[in-house]
Amino acid sequence: MAMIEICNITKSYGEFKVFDGLSLEVEEHQVVCLIGPSGCGKSTLLRCMNGLETIQDGEIRIHGDRMSGPGVDVNALRRDVGIVFQSYNLFPHMSVLENVTLAPVKVLHESRASAEEKAMRLLKRIGLEHKAREYPDRLSGGQQQRVAIVRALAMGPMVLLLDEITSALDPELVSEVLNIVRDLAAEGMTMLLATHEMGFAREVASKVCFLYGGKVHEEGPPSQMFSEPKEERTRAFLQRIIEAGRL
Amino acid sequence: MGENEGNREGGLIADLLGSDRRFTAGTPPRDATGWSITALFVALFVIFATWSTLNGIHAALATVGVGGVLPAIPLVLCGIAALILLWPAVQSWRQSQVAKSALAGGDLVATRVATASLREYAFSTFGYAAVVVIALFAAQFFIANELAVSRTFFQVPLIVSSLSLVIKAFWTNIYIFVIAEILVLVWGLIVAIARMLPGDAARPIRLISMIYTDMFRGLPAIINIYLIGFGIPLTGLPVLKDLQPESYAILALTLTYGAYVAEVYRSGIESIHWSQVAAARSLGLSYMQTMRYVVVPQAVRRIIPPLLNDFIGLQKDTALVNVIGSIDAFNQARIVASNHFNLSPVTTVALLFILITIPQTRLVDKLIERDQRRTRAGGN
Known part of the structure; x- marks a missing residue:
């Protein structure tokens, strides 16, 4: 049984069907990249997986346990499934250290000392321990996004969802963020990435899924998806990415 | 260059610009000598008006026995100070001459610089002259009808003799607004949070808090104070019927301003971008924890200026407690005023109210500035 099973989910905003019977499986330690045109539901899928948005039909299961619909303890779910956003969403009135320790202290009821010690270890790991007392607005976009990843990691999530985490960054800052994701992948973190970084997807993904028409239109290992996609739509999408000089 | 011109032919850009489009920004500036001449006339006129007013003040002072040489000294100094107005006007005139000779010499840049400076000096003259004219009107008002207004x-003697009595009564106002402000801060937040509780289950709570805000924002504070101050003692309710008039005032003002401040809190909370809530919730924080640690702390920083507005309003409305017979500064001053058939003690109260609001505004500005220096980029 796969760790995460997304079975036949549907969701619409009024007339517009975001998901129309979408299914997807993620094994433990897999890195799954979601690609597709804008508006195809990559971000929405991630947001549904940790309960920030609701689905209308179908099921999301983790280890066989239903994690969608009424009665789910979303706060507990979110401890297991962390998410990092495109625009970092750090708390501007808190220092870096307070950003990272808030949830461990208030949600996991860790002592402040141990939460800070863990946070400093994580910040050191990404080379930002000297910024612990700074406020987010004083950091570069790349630094903010690295802090946001650390903030999610501090909760010790089983799964990490990364929602276009490099899209808002200047090109020269992208690699410092991707390096962390690369390390996490190497250490076996289960991750789902919505991304436009095709080169990176090709390198780290265990599986690439092309979302189109409210479904996973095509999925496969990156070697196959990027070199010889079977579906016409996938080919057309990748062709446009190549024309834009992004692959 | 020649090649590029060739490429323009028939293109969209050529279509838009036409073939004879040239730079036009290099023409000489328009002559502005008129401004400097006007400035000179305005300065002279205002100076004469000042002298005439000062003369009037001197005559008025003489009628109340403060004539003579000594009081005349500050008046003469004021008359001399008025001459300062000539300085920017003369500078403006000199720049106009500089501009004229620069233009004759063909120096376009120097002409532009001098013309810009000419305008600046002329407008400075108008600005200062306007302020002096307003001051002159005020002075004329005070000396009109043989110093009747003054x-x-x-x-002054009545202000001095009643000062300690009025200030002592002003402590009642301070007592009322300090307690009421503390209560309003808490009560307003409770109402705002209640108004914004999510989910179907909280619908009745949202409704009742909406009814409360609508009612007490619509109800004039003076009627609220009157009803509570006179009504509650008549009800004979235990404990409540025996309170001091000040306590009724605090209760009434808290209810009225709680409604305003709840709306201020709500607008602050709603101004926090939903992505902050998403980030907090995605870390497993509950709705209330998200409010407590993420949304409200950011909202409070944004609402401090409007909150101060409401607080100043509340402070001023403490003067309304005279309707229920509390001896506050206004009531005390009115008693003195009616004994002496003169409003000067009430002026004292007016000045006291103004005096306490100004430092608050400055303090809040400082606090906001400090917070921004700490959390924003580019500060130190």
């Missing part, structure tokens, strides 16, 4: 509002 005697009505600023009878």
